[in-house]
Amino acid sequence: AQHRCSIEDPWATIEPADRPEELRRLLRDLGTGDEDAPLEAFQITRFEATWTEFEACVAASACAWGPGDVANSVLPALVPFEQARAYCGWRGGRLPSLLQWRRAASRWDQKGGGYSMLPLSAAVDPAGEPIGPNEVGGAPSSANDVGVEDLMGNAVEWVSLGSAARCPGEGSDAALVGPIRSFGETVAVGGACLRVPVDGSVRGGIRCVR
16 A cells, blocks of 8 residues: 555645734744745645655665665655755755744644644654654644644754854754754754754755745
8 A cells, every 4th residue: 555645745835824923923932033034835745755755866866875774665764965955856846944844833823822833743752852753644643734744753854044044053054953852962842953064974854845
């Protein structure tokens, strides 16, 4: 049987916020840096890329295998930044900005009367420590209101930072964002981010936008 992440419409549309000022308040609290940029509609892949999907990119000579890569698996592909960027280009898209990723991971809280980040999924424990990764699409309860899954669980994911984005760390415009609690000595919970080297020593999950 075909895994469900390969048979659903792979792209979800994220519309501009109904209450843009409330969303900007959340983004300012998170320290996005470019939270005053226009929040236009965009599409984002519903699921993290799987190893099987990455293998198809390799077969098309658009991506390259690295040590430790796993073929024929519905676990999330964890690859260096340049391979993640190559994969998204092959799919006709690009890596999301920090602003886009956090917009996709936000939702309107009817009870609280404001925007909040999606809750951490079952792929992390209550302290935010990883217990996965799980199969991609294995935790439907982690979906946002338009069906984008695993934004707050499973794997940290690559984003491409703009010049205004405020993200701790040094050395590049690439960052990992997601639920993993600890990158070395830096605590990062929920939608937090961390700049990391792009020398191939750090790996992350792939989600694309267009």
